[in-house]
Amino acid sequence: MNNQLRVVDDEEIKGEIYLSGVTVTIHPISVQIFNVNKTNRQSIHLKEFCLTDDRNVSCLFQIDATRSNTDNICAQITFNRRPIVNQYEISLYFINDHHKLEHIQTLHTDTAKDKKTLVFSKFADKFGPGCYHNRNIINECCVLCTKISRKDIPYIFAKKPALCLPSQITDCSLLFENNALANFVIVVEDREFRVHKEILASKSSVFLAMFDSEMKEKKENKMTIEDIEADVFHEFLRYIYTNIVNELNTHAEKLFVVADKYDLSKLRLICIDELTRSLKIENAIHTLMFADRYNTNTLKERTIEFIKWHIKSIVETEDYKRLYQTKQAYLLNEIILSVI
Known part of the structure; x- marks a missing residue:
């Protein structure tokens, strides 16, 4: 039931949906499942999704009810790796019984713990004990919505x-x-x-x-x-x-x-x-050599960061194995230094 959207028919986000770097995803959760997991202090793991502008970055959205105090129920989103193309802003909404978005909280990746996980502590204000009521339900579902936006985009598509x-x-x-x-x-x-x-x-x-x-x-x-x-x-x-x-x-x-x-x-x-x-695993070494050849430090740093997070797969590629035979073999040292 988890559907990633490219077009959303709601005035609050409709004007932004064509911006490069915006991923809007809805997360419907059965009321029955929500209540059972909250009572039993179990987490609800929803379907993993990828960013629309960078398919190498995937996110897992979940409801965390495992804490000892149920008042501390929260929502959190975890990146499979730290986003490397500068910063992202993540906003959490829910859709009320009038089919309107209501904002819950907005976070930024530079505040993520372990540089991967962001915790929406204000989720409890809408769905914690004493706050959860019918206006938060549509067709026996709690419908949450995340919007992930890049904050450094110099242009639009x-x-x-x-x-x-x-x-x-x-x-x-x-x-x-x-x-x-x-x-x-x-x-x-x-x-x-x-x-x-x-x-x-x-x-x-x-x-x-x-x-x-x-x-x-x-x-x-x-x-x-x-x-x-x-x-x-x-x-x-x-x-x-x-x-x-x-x-x-x-x-x-x-x-x-x-x-x-x-x-x-x-x-x-x-x-x-x-x-x-x-950037992909298959072209990362080629892109690194290109960035080094044309002395573009920004692309070089971003590529090394990508390689760092995918090093186990990249060392198996033919480009990596051939790198030490080229005049740019010194790049191997930079890769190793980024990993250790």
């Missing part, structure tokens, strides 16, 4: 897989779509991209220096780039003109390289965040 920075949206999307008034040509692979020097220079210090110099590209109003794929460069231009990136999960690594080359710091941060969220 639209309904389609596009990324948008609303504070920096410009009016250049029409110029990107139809190339009106373009005054420069960039050739990548077999494609020509007609662009506007002023727009590129306003976003990239590298392009600004190029267009402000006496290089032949400036005189010819044309240049060729040989170390970038055309599809990736097209998404790079889309970001410059509109602050939107499509298919970020596909191009994050290559877009980071382009953003690094042309000094787009905010696009670099976006790619770092996506690469962190995409």
Whole structure:
């Protein structure tokens, strides 16, 4: 009966449901089971669920009635590992008999005991002895709801897989779509991209220096780039003109390289965040080597933290076994130091 929601028809959270990094889950509990377990001082373990933006992080929600004093009944949520993409905020609600959310308590992961478990002590105020009544029941069930939100998100996701920075949206999307008034040509692979020097220079210090110099590209109003794929460069231009990136999960690594080359710091941060969220046991060593190669400490630290929590599985991967044969074998020392 435990159903994870991506869309919830309630005004209190409806406006936030499309934010990247929000996981809303309902937890219906039979009144009979609730009362029996509370009387017998037994815990109620509900179905484990994963965060919608990071499938590597799973959570277990439970009602703890094992304490000697039943007045101390509480709800708690335990992460299978400490979240590594900065901080999370966890809010606990219940749905009353008018089908409205009522807030119980909000906690943050930086206060979790053992960095994994958060205890909702105020749960007893609604469901402890003397507080539990019919307005807390729907169809013979206590319906609890958890909302887990990332607190460091520099952008939001639209309904389609596009990324948008609303504070920096410009009016250049029409110029990107139809190339009106373009005054420069960039050739990548077999494609020509007609662009506007002023727009590129306003976003990239590298392009600004190029267009402000006496290089032949400036005189010819044309240049060729040989170390970038055309599809990736097209998404790079889309970001410059509109602050939107499509298919970020596909191009994050290559877009980071382009953003690094042309000094787009905010696009670099976006790619770092996506690469962190995409961490898996199978790609962790590759991502660590990539982060080290391009000297991005944020991604490197997050990846080492991920490896630390999955070290037993990662040491069995082929990438880990091959690492000591590469020029970046020194990374093994950093991994070992993080574990001990």
